[in-house]
Amino acid sequence: MSRILVADDHPFFRLGVEAVLRMGGHDVVAMTGDGDETLAAIERENPDIVLLDVRMPCRDGVSTLAELRRRGDTRPVIILTVEMNDEQLLSVIRSQVNGIVFKHDAEHCLLKAIDSVMNGMRYLDGDLIDKAIAHASSASPSSRLAGLTPKELDVAQHVARGLRNREVAARLGTTEGTVKVYLHNIYTKLGISNRTELANSLKDAGE
Template sequence: MTRVVVVDDQTLVRQGIRGLLDLAGIDVVGEAGDGAEALEVIAEAEPDVVLLDLRMPRHDGIWALRRLREGESRVPVLVLTTFNDDELVLEALRAGARGYLLKDVTLDQLTRAVHTLAAGGTLVAPSITDRLLRAIQDGPPPAAEGPVRIEDLTEREVEVLRLVAEGYSNREIAGVLHLAEGTVKNHVSAILVKLGARDRTNAVLRALHEGVLP
């Protein structure tokens, strides 16, 4: 069973999400009301996925994302918020979020997103994808943590990167490309090094900037 921590400053919202995820067979193993409390709960509960609101008092979601990244946490974070602002979406993704959904999603969409992130994929709500891509094209590229060597990507690595951008997990990519899952992991690692990216989401953003992906 997939284990989830829900972070939202509204108790009623947290209870509602817990109830819905319970119906879908997803185990909510912790709740938090702000970013600081979230770090404590995540460290204790060790969830598979974190559902994170962005606008919270004291320490908000962006603060929590940055602290998790600084602590080298591997837990995938799915932003679940009412805020449909381009700059906020980009800021969250650059801070380390692996997914971004609005709270008007259906239960089926939410559960599929949770399972996608738990399996190693990424996901951004289709309703904001077009605007996000335009913002990426118009704005500065995400900060790289190493040398950018996009020209060194092989055709196979571009294929893998395209599927990563579409939210496929390593296992799903292996099935599509008829490769071993370990081989896909090696390709992903090589892509991160060549793009100077800290994670899969950052790699996709940089590739979009450089025109590697349409």
């Protein structure tokens, strides 16, 4: 069971999300209607995961996520949206969003998305995967690597040198499963699908 904060400016939608979450065995610790209220509630309630609507008054979901990351808050965040333009998508990816779920699919996909991000994976809904890869592919090699966390960059550098997951885990003092999770996130952020492409990406960026 996860402790979840739901941020959306439509009360009816919030209640629907709350019902889905409770049926899935999760605890809704707070429901908020704007970005500033959400930031305050996160500090007060300390949820395990935050569900953010893109469009909210005062501070929208995109800027709320950016502010969380600026504060050093790395807890999982899933964006809920009817639609996203390219600028919004690129912004939330740069802010290390953990998942994106379309509202019309929330009843069927939200619990799966929560399970994924709580297990260290990313959940990008539908066509957003292709758009994210297109954005990552069009960026310069150095700017693409800038989106990796320090630990992800460590893993990427070791893998690019030809080390197996087991060897990387031993070098970094972690588990092989954790290395696999890091690789999944690295591939998603860089828009690649294998170790050869990863090695080429680091080579192009001068790493």
